[in-house]
Amino acid sequence: MNTQAEGMQRFYKTIQKYGIVFVLLFMMIIFMVINPTFISVNNLIKIANQASIYGIMALGVTLIIIARGIDLSMGSQVAFAGLIIASLGQLQTATFKVYPNLPELPVIVPIAVGLLIATLVGATNGFFVAITGIPAFIATLGMTTILRGACLLYTKGQPVTNLVPGIVFFGESLFGIPMPVIVYMLMALLTYILLNHTRFGSDAYAIGGNVQAARVSGINVSLATIKVFAFSGLMCGVAALVFAGRVRSVHPGAATGYELTAIAATTIGGTSQTGGIGTVWGAVVGTLVLSVLRNGLTMVGVDGYWQQIVEGMIIIGAVIIDMRKNAKAN
Amino acid sequence: MSEQYLLEMNEIVKSFPGVKALKGVTLKIRPGEIHGLVGENGAGKSTLMKCLMGIYKPDNGTILFNGKEIKNYSVRDAMNYGIAMIQQELSPVYHRSIMSNIFLGNEPKTNLGFIDWNRMKVESLEWLKKVDVEEDPTREMHELTIAKMRMVEVARALASDAKLLIMDEPTSALTTKEVKQLFTTMRKIKEMGNSIVFITHRLDEIFEVCDQITVFRDGESVGYVKPTEIDQNGLIQLMVGREIKNLYPKTECTKGEVALKVENLSMGHSFKDVSFEVRHGEILGVAGLVGAGRTEVIETIFGLHKKSSGKIFIEGKEVEINSSSDAFDNGMALLTEERRKDGIFPILDIRFNTTVANLKHYIRKSNLINHQAITADTKEYIKKLDVKTPSDKQLIQFLSGGNQQKVLISRLLLTEPKIIFLDEPTRGIDVGAKSEIHRLINDLAHQGISVVMVSSELPEIMGMSDRIMVMHEGKVTGILENKDINQSVIMEYASGIRDDFVPAETERVNA
Numbered sequence: 001m002n003t004q005a006e007g008m009q010r011f012y013k014t015i016q017k018y019g020i021v022f023v024l025l026f027m028m029i030i031f032m033v034i035n036p037t038f039i040s041v042n043n044l045i046k047i048a049n050q051a052s053i054y055g056i057m058a059l060g061v062t063l064i065i066i067a068r069g070i071d072l073s074m075g076s077q078v079a080f081a082g083l084i085i086a087s088l089g090q091l092q093t094a095t096f097k098v099y100p101n102l103p104e105l106p107v108i109v110p111i112a113v114g115l116l117i118a119t120l121v122g123a124t125n126g127f128f129v130a131i132t133g134i135p136a137f138i139a140t141l142g143m144t145t146i147l148r149g150a151c152l153l154y155t156k157g158q159p160v161t162n163l164v165p166g167i168v169f170f171g172e173s174l175f176g177i178p179m180p181v182i183v184y185m186l187m188a189l190l191t192y193i194l195l196n197h198t199r200f201g202s203d204a205y206a207i208g209g210n211v212q213a214a215r216v217s218g219i220n221v222s223l224a225t226i227k228v229f230a231f232s233g234l235m236c237g238v239a240a241l242v243f244a245g246r247v248r249s250v251h252p253g254a255a256t257g258y259e260l261t262a263i264a265a266t267t268i269g270g271t272s273q274t275g276g277i278g279t280v281w282g283a284v285v286g287t288l289v290l291s292v293l294r295n296g297l298t299m300v301g302v303d304g305y306w307q308q309i310v311e312g313m314i315i316i317g318a319v320i321i322d323m324r325k326n327a328k329a330n
Numbered sequence: 331m332s333e334q335y336l337l338e339m340n341e342i343v344k345s346f347p348g349v350k351a352l353k354g355v356t357l358k359i360r361p362g363e364i365h366g367l368v369g370e371n372g373a374g375k376s377t378l379m380k381c382l383m384g385i386y387k388p389d390n391g392t393i394l395f396n397g398k399e400i401k402n403y404s405v406r407d408a409m410n411y412g413i414a415m416i417q418q419e420l421s422p423v424y425h426r427s428i429m430s431n432i433f434l435g436n437e438p439k440t441n442l443g444f445i446d447w448n449r450m451k452v453e454s455l456e457w458l459k460k461v462d463v464e465e466d467p468t469r470e471m472h473e474l475t476i477a478k479m480r481m482v483e484v485a486r487a488l489a490s491d492a493k494l495l496i497m498d499e500p501t502s503a504l505t506t507k508e509v510k511q512l513f514t515t516m517r518k519i520k521e522m523g524n525s526i527v528f529i530t531h532r533l534d535e536i537f538e539v540c541d542q543i544t545v546f547r548d549g550e551s552v553g554y555v556k557p558t559e560i561d562q563n564g565l566i567q568l569m570v571g572r573e574i575k576n577l578y579p580k581t582e583c584t585k586g587e588v589a590l591k592v593e594n595l596s597m598g599h600s601f602k603d604v605s606f607e608v609r610h611g612e613i614l615g616v617a618g619l620v621g622a623g624r625t626e627v628i629e630t631i632f633g634l635h636k637k638s639s640g641k642i643f644i645e646g647k648e649v650e651i652n653s654s655s656d657a658f659d660n661g662m663a664l665l666t667e668e669r670r671k672d673g674i675f676p677i678l679d680i681r682f683n684t685t686v687a688n689l690k691h692y693i694r695k696s697n698l699i700n701h702q703a704i705t706a707d708t709k710e711y712i713k714k715l716d717v718k719t720p721s722d723k724q725l726i727q728f729l730s731g732g733n734q735q736k737v738l739i740s741r742l743l744l745t746e747p748k749i750i751f752l753d754e755p756t757r758g759i760d761v762g763a764k765s766e767i768h769r770l771i772n773d774l775a776h777q778g779i780s781v782v783m784v785s786s787e788l789p790e791i792m793g794m795s796d797r798i799m800v801m802h803e804g805k806v807t808g809i810l811e812n813k814d815i816n817q818s819v820i821m822e823y824a825s826g827i828r829d830d831f832v833p834a835e836t837e838r839v840n841a
Contacts, residue, residue, distance in 0.1 A: 009347050197698040199689055205678060206686055212672035216634065216664060217687040217741070218655035276677045 019321065020269060020282065024289050031296035038299045045178060051291035052180035053078075053239050053246070053255075055284065057262035058269075059191040060122075060235030062283040065266055066195075067204040067228045068211070068275030069129060069136035074236050074259035076147035077121050081240035082250035083151055085114035085167065086160035089244075094162035098155055107166025115237035121147070122233015126226035151252035159251035163244060170245030180242045187238055192280040194231070204228050208275025264311075265290050268318040289314070335394070336361045336525050337382075337413075337494055342391035344377055351377040353549040354391070359494065359525050359542075364516060366536040366557075367529045369546030369569055370760035372730045375529055378546075379496050383415050384408040396493070414487035415496040419670075420479050422471045429454035429467035432486045457485040460522075461515050477508035481515060488519070495519070496527040501535060502758055505620045513539045531760060533562050547571050570762045577761070578793025579769045581776075585796075586610030587645065589780040590662075590749045592631060595640030600626040601804035604640070608749065608780040613771065615795030615812070616784040618824045623804040624784045625667050628751040632657045632664045644749070658687060663747035665738055667754045667784070669731065673738050676727035680719060681708045683726045683737050688744040711740035715770065732763025739770060750774060752783040756790060768794060788817045802826040 031038040057074050064071050087098035088110035121143070128139040170179045195201035203224035206214040215221050239258075244250050269286025271278030293314060297307045337359040344352040352374050359365045367375050380386045382393065384405045393400050395411050403411070422431050429450045430437075438446040438453065454467035461481040471479060480500055487495050497516075501509045516526055516539060528540060536543060537557045545553030545568045553560075553568045560568075591607040601623035608614045616624045630637050633651040642649055644660050651657050657664070666672045675683055685692060685704045692700045708722045715736040719729055726734055735755065742750060752771065756764045771794060775781055785791050791798055792812060800808045800823035808823040808830045822828040 193698070197701070199693060199697075199699065202682070202686070202689055202699065205682065206675060209675035209678045209682075210672070213666075213675055214686075216632075216654055216666055216672050218653070218658045219686075220653065220655060276675065 020285050020289065020318065023318075024285055024292060027289070027292055027296060031292070031300055034300045038296055043295065043299070045176075045181070047288070047291050047295045048181045048184070049178040050295065051287045052178070052184040053242055054258050054261045054265060055184050055287040055291075056187050056235050056239040056242065057258060058265040058283045058287050059187055059280065060232030061259070061262050062266045062269075062271050062278050062280065063191070063195060063201070063204050063228050064136070064232050065263075065271045065273060066208045066275060066278040067225060068208040069225070069228065070263070070273075071122075071125060071140045071229065071232050072137065072259055073121075073125060073140040073143035073147060074232065074262055075255040075257055076144045076151070077118055077233060077236035078240045078243060078255035078258060079151050079250065079252060080121065080147045080154075081114045081118035081237040082244050082254055083154055083160055083252065084117050085110045085241055086163055086244050086250040087155065088113055089164045089167045090160065091162045091164055096158050096161070098158075098160060104164065107164055110164075110167065111241060114240060115234060118237025118240065119230050119234045122236065123226050123230035125233070126229025129229065130222035130225035148252065155252060157252060159249050161249035163248055167241070167244050168248055170242050171248065172245070180246060183238060183242055187235065188280055188284055191235075191283075195280055200224070200227060200231075205276055208277075210276075261290065262287075264315045267322075268315060270322055272322070286318075289318075335359060336363075336396065338392075338394040339378065339382065340392045340394070342378060342381055342393070343389045344381055344386060345389055351549055352381070352388070355546070355549065355551045356554075357544055357551065358554070359527065361493075361525055362520050362523050363541045364520055364526045364528055364539055366540035366543040367527055367546065368531075368533065368536060368543060368565065370732075370762050373546035373569070373760075374549040375546050376498070377549075379415065379498065379527070379529070382408070382413060382496070409490060409492070412491055412493035413496070414490060414492035414494070416480065416483045416487060416498065416500060418499040418502060420476065420483060422479055422483065424472040425470055427468045427470055428458070428465060428474070428482055431471050431482055432457055432467070432489050434486065436490055453489070454485075457489050458482070460488060460518070461485045462511065462518070475508075476503045477505075477512065480504075480512070484515065484519070488524070492524065494525050494527065496529070498529045499531065499758065500528075501530060501532060503620075509535070531758060533565055533761075536565070537562065545569055566761050569760070577765045577768065578790070579765065580613070580772050580794050583611050583776045585612050586778055588643075589645060590631075590782075591643040591646075593641040593643070595627065595630065595642065596638045597626060597630045597635055598638055599804070600630075600635075601801070604801075604806050606799055606806065606809060608782055610748070610778045610780055611775050612796045613775050613781040613783060613794055615791040615798040616782060616801065617786075617788065617791045617798055617820050618801035620786065621803075622801040622824065624801050625753055626804075627801070628664065628753060628782060628784060629666075632662060632751060634664075658745050658747075661746070661748035662751065663687075663742035663745050663749070664751040665735075665742060665753060665755055667757070669734055669738065669758075674726045674734055677725060679723050679725055680712070680717070680729075680737055681705060681722050684708045684711055684722075684740045685744060687741050691744075707744060708740075711737075711744070715740055716766065730760075730763070732759045732767070735759055735763070735767060736770075739767070743774075747779060749780045749782070752781065752785075754785055755783060756785075756787070788820055791820070792817070800824050802829070805829075806831055 037043060061071050061074060088105060089107060090097050092104055125140050125143055128134055129136045172179055174182060203219050206219055207221055207224060211221060243255060265287040266283050268289050269282030271282060293311060294307060297310065335358050339357040341354045341356060342352050343354055355374060355378055369375050381388045384403045384407055400411060432454050433450055438449045440446045451467050458465060458467065461484050463478055463481045500512060504512060519526060530536060540557055543555050543557060544551055547569060586609055588607045589610045593605050595604045596602045604627050618624050626635060629635055631642060633653045633656050642651060649660050651660060681704050685707060692703050694700050705722060712719060712722060717733050717736045719733060726737055756767055771781060783794060795812045798810045798812055799806055800820055802824055803826065807826060807828060
């Protein structure tokens with residue numbers, strides 16, 4: 001091997017490892033060339049803002065997929081947690097109140113209760129997967145339907161509006177940066193630390209990498225699985241808070257299909273459905289790819305219907321490239 | 331000249347980034363020959379076979395099959411030429427019938443283009459007969475034993491008109507009896523005029539069944555010999571390029587107190603009333619046939635299965651072990667039988683694989699993992715155990731079997747065990763690495779660790795153990811001092827002919 005060939009080798013490896021970043025930059029350059037306002041600070045902030053809700057969900061599902069699971073109930077978890085947060089955080093002047101006689105609570109109460117319940121719902125998913133052994137696909141599919149029903153039951157089908165300023169705050173801006181983006185970045189940091197620097201993350205990789213070996217290595221697989229799903233639930237709770245803040249209301253059908261966007265973002269970011277492979281930065285970049293694509297295609301005037309077709313092709317294309325990369329590694 | 335060979339691979343060169351895997355290898359196979367391929371892991375056997383199967387394209391060299399040069403071909407083409415490979419890891423379609431597997435992708439059709447199930451059944455029966463399998467072809471594949479599945483794969487290769495069968499370690503999961511049967515069938519296939527490339531790590535098998543041997547070392551073919559021209563030591567010397575002085579470097583060491591005592595341990599139908607003890611510094615070999623319950627015993631002690639009754643004492647104190655993490659807490663460590671299935675995390679790096687069982691010692695007060703310590707310990711053990719790897723960040727799947735095993739042993743040692751269970755520690759590992767692992771086991775005993783070693787290789791059991799526990803169908807039939815003992819005695823215990831522990835109440839009339 002001469003050094004030039006080795007240099008090429010290294011170059012290809014870099015391209016492979018960070019390929020998705022190049023794709024993102026490439027897309028941004030193209031959109032910028034066609035429509036220079038794409039790259040304006042305002043528009044970039046808008047992209048990040050739009051990315052935040054399913055970006056936060058993608059963080060949770062990244063961990064689940066690393067542990068070789070899946071969560072199809074994330075959208076309904078967001079709706080359910082959102083309804084809880086909203087119902088406990090309505091203005092006294094609201095026309096329809098879920099709890100008519102409830103006094104205005106300190107804003108921490110609806111948020112804490114909402115996050116707690118979201119975490120418990122996630123843990124329940126994890127419980128079914130870990131203890132009964134049914135596939136995560138089925139467990140969370142069932143949970144989706146259950147939660148949507150629970151949402152309708154909870155508000156009798158009504159949307160919950162007129163939220164207190166403390167909740168609406170999460171949809172506004174702080175020093176010019178949207179709160180959703182700030183929350184997203186904090187959550188990404190939190191997930192990064194959990195995944196790479198704690199036992200919790202290490203166990204997720206172990207379970208996805210080889211569940212039998214994990215068991216033999218003294219890892220409590222059931223408990224770790226429950227924790228991973230609970231974490232995803234928590235992320236759905238946070239996403240729900242941001243949702244309530246941005247939209248200023250939550251209805252029982254909210255966030256429908258968001259889980260698919262989150263899973264797509266994770267997948268584009270290189271998290272492997274076969275488990276054991278995945279990164280937080282990949283999930284973030286994958287989310288941005290989708291968000292840039294949606295925004296950019298609109299900015300350059302591509303038909304909304306075409307946007308969906310392009311998005312779908314990008315998802316499939318990303319996975320094809322990713323699988324080839326992993327195949328080469330073998 | 332070249333007509334006398336079925337296959338000629340000349341001067342094959344194949345490079346991968348950073349490695350020259352094959353440096354001009356030659357392989358010549360006659361029609362109707364069983365040709366043994368031996369060499370350490372990484373010597374180039376698999377790479378050469380992948381070149382032959384069309385999975386890799388050689389950088390240089392020629393391949394002649396049936397006298398005609400073939401090149402730039404795909405796996406499909408290779409199969410059409412008449413080359414078939416039976417992988418070490420079987421991959422049948424488990425939930426389809428035997429006949430569907432035999433004719434997979436090659437199903438006989440009726441005139442209308444539908445699958446001709448009747449013909450398929452009739453022809454399957456013929457092929458099954460040729461490989462000595464008496465089974466209903468409509469039975470589903472997953473109901474068969476591994477040995478039979480392997481024979482069905484052979485039948486499948488024959489049915490696709492293969493002239494050359496490559497068998498990659500076909501004996502690795504078979505019992506002695508099944509191996510004998512396999513050899514009979516292999517000879518029969520040879521009589522039919524087909525050739526077989528037989529890859530194995532068990533050298534005695536090479537001598538038993540092969541007509542010709544090619545020896546590989548470091549990407550070169552270093553020997554082309556007949557089994558009659560060489561003995562086992564000569565072959566090993568060719569393979570490793572040096573003399574392996576002592577495959578079993580067991581040395582006497584002082585025994586301490588009893589470290590582990592097991593009393594009347596039972597687990598479901600797997601095994602019953604197993605009692606034994608091991609001292610510090612002692613190696614207890616566990617012998618028996620496949621299915622005797624040896625693996626189950628140690629896995630139950632280790633908390634991977636729930637015991638139905640019995641007691642376990644560690645250093646005189648009774649302990650309850652309900653999970654592997656309890657086992658680690660009690661100073662035990664287990665090297666599992668199937669490295670790929672429940673040992674390694676293939677897509678994760680050596681650091682992870684080394685430290686996964688010991689993670690709690692790397693967690694700082696802040697609950698964060700101390701990655702520096704992990705890297706330092708991994709590097710230390712790579713050096714200590716002489717793991718051959720470019721870096722501690724290498725994914726473990728890219729290491730050879732022997733080096734993977736060393737990483738797994740590092741994983742156990744990091745937990746500082748007092749008692750270590752080794753389940754087939756050298757299965758599928760080449761001779762050089764084998765003697766290193768044996769040396770390591772011996773060192774462990776010298777450090778006062780109790781070693782319980784399950785092995786199906788009697789020379790290994792006899793070469794390494796202080797005492798030997800023999801099991802037969804879930805029962806301990808003998809616990810023997812490893813002195814003046816021979817293989818046939820152990821086999822008598824293993825097959826249940828001898829039993830030192832016949833309980834009085836069930837004593838037979840003829841006992």
